[in-house]
Amino acid sequence: MTNEEILLASKRESLLSEARALAENPNATKADLKLADVKLAEASSLKTLYERQVRLASALGIPVSEVTKNIVTEEQRNAAEEREAFRRYMAYGEMPQRRTYSPLTEDNTGGLVVPQAFYKTLLTGVSQYTELMDSENVRLIETDNARIMKLPQIDLSSISSAIAQQGVDAPPVANPFVGGLTLNRFSYRTNPIASTIELEQDSFESIMDILTQAFGVGLARGIGSDLVNGNGTTAPQGTLTAAANSGVTSTVSGVWSGIDLAAVYGSLNRAYRVSPKCAWLMHDTTYQQIVALKDANGRPLLGIRDDEEQLFGKKVLVSPDMPTGAAAKSIVFGDFGQYVVRVARNGVRVRRNFEAPGYAEQGAALYTCFLQLDAALNAPSGAKPVVYATAHV
Numbered sequence: 001m002t003n004e005e006i007l008l009a010s011k012r013e014s015l016l017s018e019a020r021a022l023a024e025n026p027n028a029t030k031a032d033l034k035l036a037d038v039k040l041a042e043a044s045s046l047k048t049l050y051e052r053q054v055r056l057a058s059a060l061g062i063p064v065s066e067v068t069k070n071i072v073t074e075e076q077r078n079a080a081e082e083r084e085a086f087r088r089y090m091a092y093g094e095m096p097q098r099r100t101y102s103p104l105t106e107d108n109t110g111g112l113v114v115p116q117a118f119y120k121t122l123l124t125g126v127s128q129y130t131e132l133m134d135s136e137n138v139r140l141i142e143t144d145n146a147r148i149m150k151l152p153q154i155d156l157s158s159i160s161s162a163i164a165q166q167g168v169d170a171p172p173v174a175n176p177f178v179g180g181l182t183l184n185r186f187s188y189r190t191n192p193i194a195s196t197i198e199l200e201q202d203s204f205e206s207i208m209d210i211l212t213q214a215f216g217v218g219l220a221r222g223i224g225s226d227l228v229n230g231n232g233t234t235a236p237q238g239t240l241t242a243a244a245n246s247g248v249t250s251t252v253s254g255v256w257s258g259i260d261l262a263a264v265y266g267s268l269n270r271a272y273r274v275s276p277k278c279a280w281l282m283h284d285t286t287y288q289q290i291v292a293l294k295d296a297n298g299r300p301l302l303g304i305r306d307d308e309e310q311l312f313g314k315k316v317l318v319s320p321d322m323p324t325g326a327a328a329k330s331i332v333f334g335d336f337g338q339y340v341v342r343v344a345r346n347g348v349r350v351r352r353n354f355e356a357p358g359y360a361e362q363g364a365a366l367y368t369c370f371l372q373l374d375a376a377l378n379a380p381s382g383a384k385p386v387v388y389a390t391a392h393v
Contacts (some may be wrong), residue, residue, distance in 0.1 A: 015043040086115050086350075112350055118212065119348050122369070125216025130224030131317045132239065132375075137277060138339045139378075146185035146344035146372045153179040155383035157269040179380040183342045185372045186226075186236055190218035192366040194359055215350075215369035227341070227375055228281075228321040239281060239339055239386060240322070242377035243332050246387035253326050253392040256286065258293055258301055264333050264389045265312045272385045277337035279315040283322040286330050290316075327393045334386025338378040347372025 019039035022032045114122070127134040134140070143149065193214055195207060223236075230238035246267040250260045265273070272278060282290075290311065293301040302311055309316045314333075324330050353359075353366040379385050 012043045015039045019043070086112065086118065112352070113346055114348050114350055118208075119345060121212050122216055122219075122348065122371075123343065125213060126220045126223065126371075129217055129220030130227060131319065132224065132227040132281075132336070132339070133220070133341060137279060137315070137317060138336045138341050139277075141340060141342045142345060143342060144345055146347045148185075149183040149342055151181040151183070151340060151378065153181050153378050153380040153383075155380050156271040156385070157383060181340065181376055181378050183340065183374040183376060185344060185347065185374050187347065187370055187372045188219055188222050190215050190222075190369045192353070192356075192368045194364045194366055196362070196364045197354075198363070211367060211369075219369065219371050223371070223373065224319065225321045228319055230375070232376060236341075236373065236375035237377060238375075239336070239377065240329055240332055240388060242339075242379060243329075243334065243386040243388040244379075244384035246333070246389050248389040250389070250392045256289055256293070256331070256391075258295060260389070261290070261293075261301070261311065261331075264331060264387070265314075267387055267389075268334055269384065272335035272338070275335040275337050278335045279317050279333075280311050281317045281319055281322060281332040281336075282330060283320065283324045284318050285324045286322070287316065287318050324391075326391055328391050329388040330391045331389040332386060333389070334384075336386070338385035339375065340378055341375040342373055344372040 016039070019036040022028055022036035022039070025032060028036075123133070131137050141149075193211060195211070226235040226238060228238045228240050230236040231241060232238070246264050248260060248263045248267055250256050268278075291300070291302055295301060302309055302316070304310070305313075317336075322330060322332070347370065349370045351368045351370070353368070356366045359366055377386060
């Protein structure tokens with residue numbers, strides 16, 4: 001028995017003895033009996049408090065003494081309590097007492113809002129399978145909710161400046177277009193994953209690692225496809241859908257040359273070309289063709305800098321959802337910092353269904369993960385921050 005348990009037992013025994021003495025006193029008044037009830041309640045609360053501290057210490061992986069001495073920060077305490085609530089939901093289907101869901105609407109997905117640690121791990125997993133969800137490549141905005149969001153737009157390719165003469169009004173110039181970008185929400189849902197109750201209860205950590213990885217891959221496949229080809233109406237606006245025509249077509253059917261790629265590079269306005277997030281986007285088949293290309297001196301066109309593959313000094317992103325073949329828009333090039341992806345934190349949920357026919361009889365539950373997001377290219381009227389090139393027929 002630990003020192004904390006000995007101290008707890010001593011305090012509880014003292015309170016119970018005092019309560020017993022008051023209750024068994026033949027001359028006890030109503031006030032004495034009420035005080036006895038109070039002491040019994042205090043003894044019970046001490047046990048409940050200690051059990052809660054034990055669970056918190058276990059979740060944080062620290063001795064109980066650090067919890068009882070209030071060494072644990074409020075942030076650590078909240079994170080551990082969220083994780084414990086999530087663990088009990090995943091293992092036993094118990095919902096936390098505090099309200100963690102949105103009011104029922106047509107768009108409500110239900111389920112438990114995931115803890116922050118699970119959310120971050122899931123988002124990292126999604127970005128590993130679709131590079132258009134990586135904050136290093138696009139403008140990723142994380143919001144607390146999925147309400148409609150509006151962002152300002154401005155065309156960087158036409159804005160300029162001039163010397164201001166004293167006492168002379170600025171000459172009339174062509175003003176850059178300023179508009180607004182509206183982001184809504186689209187709810188993505190993974191295929192359900194079945195897991196037995198025994199496995200959940202006996203191996204919570206490993207099953208959660210497996211589920212998180214599976215959720216990340218499943219969401220990435222659905223979202224990644226729309227982030228390339230989405231129509232912007234019934235799905236997020238895809239980069240290929242929003243890209244402007246560079247006017248460049250490969251000179252040979254199905255084959256890209258260094259001259260073709262240089263023309264694509266030069267077709268983008270320098271204001272966007274110098275952006276840190278300016279990059280190429282292509283299918284792996286196209287990428288493999290470019291890997292084999294060499295310049296006039298026999299050096300590979302594709303270089304490596306700071307452990308990053310670059311073409312003309314710009315990062316190369318590979319997507320399985322980019323088209324290939326004759327007449328396909330097989331290359332996208334531009335400033336992906338102008339491509340905005342908004343993710344709603346409270347739109348990331350896990351739903352547990354223990355009553356699914358065919359699974360309940362087997363003692364298995366179905367888990368489904370939801371994620372809400374929208375995406376669009378910040379391209380006001382006439383702006384071309386991202387362009388595409390077409391393969392020859």
